[in-house]
Amino acid sequence: MTTSPAIIILSEAALPMAQRIAGTIGGEVHGLERRITESVDATFTDTGQHLGGLFRDGRVIVALMASGAVIRLLAPHLSDKQNEPPVIAVAEDGSAVVPLLGGHHGGNDLAREIANIVGGFAAITTAGDLKFGVALDQPPEGWVLANPKGAKQVMADLVAGKSARLEGEADWLAVSGLPFSADGKILLTISNRADAEPAGGLLYRPKNLVLGIGCERGAGGDEALALALESLEQAGLSPASVGLVASIDVKADEAAVHHVAAHFGCPARFFVAATLEAEAPRLKTPSDIVFAEVGCHGVSEGAALVAVGQSGELMAEKRKSRRATCAIGRAPEPFVQANLPGRGRGKLMVVGIGPGSDGWRSPEVSQMVAVSTDLVGYSLYLDLLGPLAAGKARHDFDLGKEEARVRHAMELAGEGKSVALVCSGDAGIYAMATLVFELLDKADGPEGLTADARRIEISVSPGISALQAAAARAGAPLGHDFCTISLSDLLTPWEDIKRRVTAAGEGDFVIAFYNPVSKKRRTQLAWSRDKLLEHRPASTPVILATNLGREGELIRIVPLGSLNVDDVDMLTVVVVGSSNSTTVATGDGKSWVYTPRGYARKEGTAMTSIASGDAA
Incomplete structure (x- = not known):
């Protein structure tokens, strides 16, 4: 789950300012769907529901909205002051930046930072911050307050006029406006020893x-x-x-x-x-x-x-x-x-961004890309990330340079960087995750990886595959057993491909053909069509899905017997139904393809499937 701040906008007029804020604090822009036409990181249809979900998840919220509206929408969710995330309201013209919640959990500091970005005024209202310029219950990075429950009373006593005494060294306290004196009654102790907490005072631990x-x-x-x-x-x-x-x-x-x-x-x-x-x-x-x-x-x-x-x-x-x-x-x-001194363990995050549209990219993938320092991938895939790629070091590769691409990503991670290796669709389906582990498996060979690259942390995050996207756009053709076959013979001998197509035809599987054609390769799809016609009717529906999830998306349904290779290009996924696949029309004139599994014929099957782990 992503933890970056969510910048909320309700209109396109607020987008430029939201993007400025997001670019500086590392946030995501979330826009109200019906009022936004330009690309943003996420959209929502119900503002209250969306804000409530973000708040429950502990996300920092920066809302370019009226303070009153944010307060009313979040009021039902307020219960635990100690654990609430910062919520900041920003006037659409940037004139006022108001930390509404979580001021001492980073909200006040973030409000000041945003005010500097937009040229506005940070309306800080917490007493300690206003009078002394410091929040005693929110020490800076590298410090821990050992007894946070005592902070409220200590701050109240200081605001009421009592003085403090500093025991130890802490520049952030020494330069504040706190009333220090040699005989101060409120003791602020700085120690990394296992000391007892002072009565009526505060104990700070430097993380040194x-x-x-x-x-x-x-x-x-x-x-x-x-x-x-x-x-x-x-x-x-x-x-x-x-x-x-x-x-x-x-x-x-x-x-x-x-x-x-x-x-x-x-x-x-x-x-x-x-x-x-x-x-x-x-x-x-x-x-x-x-x-x-x-x-x-x-x-x-x-x-x-x-x-x-x-x-x-x-x-x-x-x-x-x-x-x-x-x-x-x-x-x-x-x-x-x-x-920090030294080098951290490098991270390689192999991510599938789906067909490329924001709505089909998982939150986990977006978070991995957001925390990465470097992006490695085919140029088109990196371009599809849009604003999410801003501020990252890009390492663009052409198609056909897959091993060089993966090796470069792993070596970058070996240098201690956080690298996102970007794949379309799902990273583990005809994509780069397999090559990552293959290179690890051969790491000790003469052309193996460096020792640093072999010690990296690896994570793989799934994406919506072209197969899933095509199926969803066309209906439910994968309702029963299916398989995928790549028709490219660059890495797999043609004889092996022919054997697999024949077996899938004999087994009556729904088949998704990846890499069905190329500029030079036009015969494999025709051969596969003819072979499948030996095992299923010419009327079997075939889905031709092109540019899925992107501009120019085109979904066509044709009979297997009429499948024309010239209607297919390199950006098309071909899904051939089984002998049981059929089409159904809806009142709006659309045709849908589905492959029945028999739920309608056997009462209780659905519940049995759920119990066994199938998605019924």
């Missing part, structure tokens, strides 16, 4: 601790985590101050390292052996055995020291469990996303 983790290949995540927690406890340090997990680059795909990072909700970063070895003079427990294994005298201590830098220090030397090691370092400043 790094866990250096080393482990054997395949070590258990629970073992590594238990060691990390024990190390923190022995050192008297707070787990809430862990801001980073660090290790050597050969452990970038080690599940145990990522298990520890996931527990602490922090990034995992990796360093090459030579960088770790540069820290050898500062190691407390150097090991010649480790050097012989990986090329540095210490993984856990070395990683911790590299991560905190020369101004940092080792807080706890290496501790060992059966298959893991852990050391703890402290950096002079908290870790923040924009300035």
Whole structure:
């Protein structure tokens, strides 16, 4: 599910401003369908229902609407102040930006950012922000408030005139307008020690601790985590101050390292052996055995020291469990996303964008594209992403360069980038997901991938296939057993294709033909038509679906006996019905194709199918 802000517009006049905001804060533009003709990231028909769904999902909402309208629409959904997402109303001319909800959960800061974008005024109304320029219950990135329930009373006391005393260092508090004095009654404590929460005050944890983790290949995540927690406890340090997990680059795909990072909700970063070895003079427990294994005298201590830098220090030397090691370092400043040391594990997201239209692209795919740094794909497919591709590094490839395309995407991810490998239709159906895993399978060969590319994180997200799109546009031809066959003999010998067409004809499958023709290849579809006519009537319906989901979409239904190869081009999917497939006309003059499964003849079949997992 996507987590980027949703910018809501009710008219096309608001689109330019919405796009400016979205381009800066990384949001999506959602428009009221009946009033929007230009392309946006998502459309809706019921404003209240759409806003309510976004709010329940925890999405940040930026509505170019009247504040009163937003309040009335969201009022039925307000219940938990602590967990509500920011909701911001922006005047259509940008003159006013009002954080309505979630001001201390990022709403006030976002309102200020948007006001800078549109040249308007951020109408911040929360007392602490107005008087002191700081929200005590919303510390900046890299900081955690240990006792958030005390923030309301502390802020009320400060607004009422009491003074505060700062124990520790925190620039964001020191430069605020808070009333500090040497004898202040309200104590604001800064500590990464496992201290008790102060009575009547607040305790802030700087996330400046790094866990250096080393482990054997395949070590258990629970073992590594238990060691990390024990190390923190022995050192008297707070787990809430862990801001980073660090290790050597050969452990970038080690599940145990990522298990520890996931527990602490922090990034995992990796360093090459030579960088770790540069820290050898500062190691407390150097090991010649480790050097012989990986090329540095210490993984856990070395990683911790590299991560905190020369101004940092080792807080706890290496501790060992059966298959893991852990050391703890402290950096002079908290870790923040924009300035992390080392390299993260690269991500390759293989996404199917469907036929290309926004409405047929899944939210998961849109989110993967949104969080990516780089897009790799055939130029047409990248163009179909429209505004979603803005701000991304594009790596365009021509058709026929599939292996180069996939290899490039994997090597980019090996550099620590987040890469979306963009496919039309479904990424796993006659597309690039298969080649990703094939290259991994051959990774150790002479032309294999680099070591970094073999350690990337891979995810595959489905899309609406051309087969599904064609079927939906034409009715329900896939109601019973079906198969898909590619008629391209570039990768599959023609004799193999002929055998499969013959078997599908004899089995009476509905058949979707991919790659039915090309400029030079015109005979395979004709041969397939003639072969199928040996097994099913000439009246069998055939669906010719061209430019599915895009401009120029054309759906035609013709009898198998009259199928003309010249009516088919490279952008056409051909779906041939079985001997049971038939057509039915509706009152509006449309013809539909369906393949009955027998539900109407056998009472209870539908419920039985549902129970067995079929979509009835």
